[in-house]
Amino acid sequence: MTSPDEQPTLAVSTVIFTLQPNDSATPELRIPLVKRIRNPFANQWALPGGPLAASEDLADSASRTLRETTGLEPRYLEQLYAFGDPARSPGERVVSIVYWALVAGDEAAQVFDSENVAWFRADDLPQLAFDHNLIVDYALWRLRTKLEYSRIAHGFLGDTFTLAALREVYEVILQRPIDAGNFRRTMEASGVIVPTGERLTGTRHRPPQLYRYNAEPESQGEFDLGPRSRPMLTVKETA
Amino acid sequence: MTSPDEQPTLAVSTVIFTLQPNDSATPELRIPLVKRIRNPFANQWALPGGPLAASEDLADSASRTLRETTGLEPRYLEQLYAFGDPARSPGERVVSIVYWALVAGDEAAQVFDSENVAWFRADDLPQLAFDHNLIVDYALWRLRTKLEYSRIAHGFLGDTFTLAALREVYEVILQRPIDAGNFRRTMEASGVIVPTGERLTGTRHRPPQLYRYNAEPESQGEFDLGPRSRPMLTVKETA
Numbered sequence: 001m002t003s004p005d006e007q008p009t010l011a012v013s014t015v016i017f018t019l020q021p022n023d024s025a026t027p028e029l030r031i032p033l034v035k036r037i038r039n040p041f042a043n044q045w046a047l048p049g050g051p052l053a054a055s056e057d058l059a060d061s062a063s064r065t066l067r068e069t070t071g072l073e074p075r076y077l078e079q080l081y082a083f084g085d086p087a088r089s090p091g092e093r094v095v096s097i098v099y100w101a102l103v104a105g106d107e108a109a110q111v112f113d114s115e116n117v118a119w120f121r122a123d124d125l126p127q128l129a130f131d132h133n134l135i136v137d138y139a140l141w142r143l144r145t146k147l148e149y150s151r152i153a154h155g156f157l158g159d160t161f162t163l164a165a166l167r168e169v170y171e172v173i174l175q176r177p178i179d180a181g182n183f184r185r186t187m188e189a190s191g192v193i194v195p196t197g198e199r200l201t202g203t204r205h206r207p208p209q210l211y212r213y214n215a216e217p218e219s220q221g222e223f224d225l226g227p228r229s230r231p232m233l234t235v236k237e238t239a
Numbered sequence: 240m241t242s243p244d245e246q247p248t249l250a251v252s253t254v255i256f257t258l259q260p261n262d263s264a265t266p267e268l269r270i271p272l273v274k275r276i277r278n279p280f281a282n283q284w285a286l287p288g289g290p291l292a293a294s295e296d297l298a299d300s301a302s303r304t305l306r307e308t309t310g311l312e313p314r315y316l317e318q319l320y321a322f323g324d325p326a327r328s329p330g331e332r333v334v335s336i337v338y339w340a341l342v343a344g345d346e347a348a349q350v351f352d353s354e355n356v357a358w359f360r361a362d363d364l365p366q367l368a369f370d371h372n373l374i375v376d377y378a379l380w381r382l383r384t385k386l387e388y389s390r391i392a393h394g395f396l397g398d399t400f401t402l403a404a405l406r407e408v409y410e411v412i413l414q415r416p417i418d419a420g421n422f423r424r425t426m427e428a429s430g431v432i433v434p435t436g437e438r439l440t441g442t443r444h445r446p447p448q449l450y451r452y453n454a455e456p457e458s459q460g461e462f463d464l465g466p467r468s469r470p471m472l473t474v475k476e477t478a
Contacts, residue, residue: 006293010247010334052247054332058323082321082336084297093293095249097321097334 008084008093012061013049013132015080015098015139016070019105019156019172020119027105027172030119031136032069033128037116040090041129045120047136049096062099069117074101076155080139088131096130100139102155123175147173151192151213160196160210163187247323247332251300252288252371254319254337254378255309258344258395258411259358266344266411269358270375271308272367276355279329280368284359286375288335301338308356313340315394319378327370335369339378341394362414386412390431390452399435399449402426 019027033045048069052061059077066074077099084095120126122140125133146152153169167183187193194214199207258266272284287308291300298316305313316338323334359365361379364372385391392408406422426432433453438446 007246008249008291008293010249052323052334054247055325057325058321058334079320081318082297084291084336086294086296095291095297095336097323097336 006093008095010052011049011094011096012052012058012065013047013096013098013135014062014065014069015047015100015136016066016074016103017100017122017139017143017156018103018107018119019169021105027168029122029172031122032117032119033125034069035116035118036129044129045118045126045132046129047098047132048117049098052097058097059099062101066101066103070103072103072107074155075104076102076152080135080142083131083135085131094130096135098135098139100142102152104158105156106158144173154213160198160212162200162208162210164208166193166211247334249291250288250333250335251291251297251304252286252335252337252374253301253304253308254286254339254375255305255313255342256339256361256378256382256395257342257346257358258408260344266407268361268411270361270364271356271358272364273308274355274357275368283368284357284365284371285368286337286371287356288337291336297336298338301340305340305342309342311342311346313394314343315341315391319374319381322370322374324370333369335374337374337378339381341391343397344395345397383412393452399437399451401439401447401449403447405432405450 016032018030020030022028032048034048036042036044036046048065049062050065052058053064056064058079062077063074066072066077078101080098080100082095082097086093088094088096122136125136127133128136143152147170153166153173156169157165163184164180166187167178167180170183171178192214193211196210196212198210200210201207255271257269259269261267271287273287275281275283275285287304288301289304291297292303295303297318301316302313305311305316317340319337319339321334321336325332327333327335361375364375366372367375382391386409392405392412395408396404402423403419405426406417406419409422410417431453432450435449435451437449439449440446
């Protein structure tokens with residue numbers, strides 16, 4: 001038993017993924033990190049987060065962190081895991097309940113780095129504070145796994161998108177090239193995306209079709225969203 | 240921010256599944272519950288658990304609870320979810336990190352009900368304390384989902400088992416009959432179970448073959464075990 005003054009501190013942190021173009025306009029999977037201003041791990045980068053407020057729900061705390069760090073609302077938010085190794089925080093027992101979130105690339109592109117917040121490539125991080133490298137690795141694994149059997153890619157895109165943009169999300173996250181023809185056939189056969197009837201505006205001779213996700217989240221199948229009575233899925237549905 | 244004296248209390252609880260024969264020897268999926276002796280919810284049944292000890296890992300706390308409640312070691316143990324609704328515990332903020340576990344039926348059958356611990360059918364529970372009905376429902380859903388794409392059934396069985404016993408696990412948990420021939424073909428083709436070369440001892444003319452799970456847990460595929468560096472899987476491997 002823990003005596004009251006030995007109660008572990010409870011924190012909520014969030015791994016926030018987005019796709020942002022690099023200098024050559026290729027999207028990269030990135031996460032925002034916050035530079036710590038005090039010990040332990042002063043001046044090291046860490047996941048955004050903090051103590052749980054007294055009357056705040058866990059998911060609300062994760063959303064607040066995301067908003068305060070990036071100015072954005074999550075397109076997708078899900079509980080990842082509770083990390084409680086007694087040695088993960090020197091000098092104090094901290095149990096961190098971690099969420100992972102997706103924000104749309106076009107929204108995230110408008111958010112600039114500040115002195116204490118910067119976006120890093122998810123697969124090329126410095127040594128982070130606490131066990132945060134382990135946490136990001138696990139979140140990356142969860143993201144890649146879910147991409148293959150769910151409509152999670154939606155969280156990176158606007159309400160409408162081209163097949164090429166959708167395929168690019170898969171290629172960047174899974175880190176392998178995907179055949180365009182196979183991808184088109186698989187996606188169209190799945191019924192998960194539907195053509196909007198509109199085309200990308202621009203200067204091209206034959207602009208590509210725009211698609212949207214259909215509005216039946218149940219068709220995503222056996223997709224673990226957390227306890228059913230309070231789904232953590234906050235993907236915005238198109239009209 | 241939470242001031243130090245408003246820190247939420249952190250608890251670890253465990254949903255412990257087993258298969259136990261009922262009066263007609265048909266296995267039923269059951270969980271042990273503990274009768275609460277103090278408020279809130281005095282005299283109501285609740286999941287076993289308690290405060291996190293100061294230097295105890297989360298999974299170790301769940302194992303300890305399981306041992307103290309049932310006298311058993313888990314065959315399988317996995318983090319389920321952190322439940323933190325501010326209204327879930329009257330008068331005090333409690334965040335519960337919940338694990339789910341499997342114990343083998345033959346071991347659990349030796350554990351008798353005591354005054355304050357009883358085994359209940361998982362799909363026919365009374366009104367439990369806190370949000371524990373919601374928690375059990377979610378654990379049931381996770382169990383059923385994992386049964387279909389992993390070797391989780393192992394956790395209910397001894398080291399060796401007949402195909403009929405394995406199929407019975409699937410039938411009881413999924414609550415539907417499964418064709419014996421199809422099941423045999425699917426299981427044998429999967430390579431996940433292998434014949435031991437031995438047969439069930441007993442009085443039958445042609446006793447059925449015994450199988451065991453093969454010893455390559457990696458072959459279970461994209462099976463979310465928690466962070467990779469510290470798998471929560473504690474299934475005992477056969478020699």
